[in-house]
Amino acid sequence: MSSWDRAFHAYGPARGGDELLDVLQRGGEDTYLKDHPGAVWQPYTFLWTALHCGGRITPATVLGLRHLVSAVTADDFGGSDPTLRVAAVWWIRDVIRSALTGNDLDSARLIAARRNDPAVHEWLDEFLRQERSIFDWDAGDAPGQVLIAAARVDCFDFLPECFAPLSTLLAPSQPEELRAAAASATALLVAHPSLRRYHDEITAYHAEQACQGSPRYRESMVLGLGELGVTPTKWLSDAELGVRVSAALAPGLVGDETAAEVLRLAYLHPAALDGLSLHQLPSINQAVAEALGERSAEWGP
Structure with a gap:
């Protein structure tokens, strides 16, 4: 070193x-x-x-x-x-x-x-x-x-040495913004061969946290669920458009008609997503447009 x-x-x-x-x-x-x-x-x-x-x-x-x-x-x-x-x-x-x-x-x-x-x-x-x-x-x-x-x-x-320190930042006593960042990091880490045994634990954390907190926080957690390979169908009917879009972007929802409709609505009304910016999704409108372009073959006209 x-x-x-x-x-x-x-x-x-x-x-x-x-x-x-x-x-x-x-x-x-x-x-x-x-x-x-x-x-x-x-x-x-x-x-x-x-x-x-x-x-x-x-x-x-x-x-x-x-x-x-x-x-x-x-x-x-x-x-x-x-x-x-x-x-x-x-x-x-x-x-x-x-x-x-x-x-x-x-x-x-x-x-x-x-x-x-x-x-x-x-x-x-x-x-x-x-x-x-x-x-x-x-x-x-x-x-x-x-x-x-x-x-x-x-x-x-x-990378395996990063998991334990970052996991301490998931504690409920930590600020929401810090927990969101640490959760996103651990969601990636569990793809490492030495950390796959923590996949279910981190997935459960995201699913729990996606049901509480500010809309921005829940959007981050739902995006994490998608990265973890979960199909976040439950959040397609959330009251917050940003949460619904975060769910619709999940790879596991390619071809899902409800997810398609959420993304089409967001694409047609981009102003509705103004101000919704996450570190892992700096331009949600661009992500929506790209998802529609990539998935149009599955969804049809």
Whole structure:
């Protein structure tokens, strides 16, 4: 496992990344920016812009994941700004998704086996002397791809260690927004071979929570049920349109006439969904349009 001074992210060397995450954890971004007026990165934007740029997993992504999973369970994470803790869990959730849905893992393991080759170490030494983005790589940067593959493997292999900490955030004493983020993350985690035994437990949690709380919270839980492979027919008749749409988007309801009607209604009246935005569904209107396009063959005109 590399250290921050031996790792890189999407835009170059990752040295100092741990300091930025510590600032985020303390909720001290305003003070940091005043003290570092020429800073290249802001602690918050560093997460998605550098550590997980466009869903890319780099060696620094793994370090960030390890750092935040161990830190985010603290009640004082983010200082006086509780939204930072929620955002950190959503970031963890996004990394989990990338680790589970990336390229063939067996091939990545074969490539990653070369991570200790002298040529790879020599390339890394040279790369860390520069401020060069991975987007500028060419054929001469093949050793870097070995380290990218190793990061994917390390990230995937670390996922089982994320389950216990994130599960503590599902407790009823936690704020609704935090529970929604943690529930979405655990719904993805149970697809990992080492965590499949928790599938029924997390599914039961989502089903229970989908019946209580704010409409936004219930929408998130119903979306999670769909990701967990449940057919959430019960919620197609919910009083809240957003909840009904979240249910209709479930893969298990492809071809269902009631789900089709819910999506058609939402598509014809997009203003009715104004303001309904979830992290795992940033544009519900776009999701509805895409679902209709993909499923039109099953439903007919």
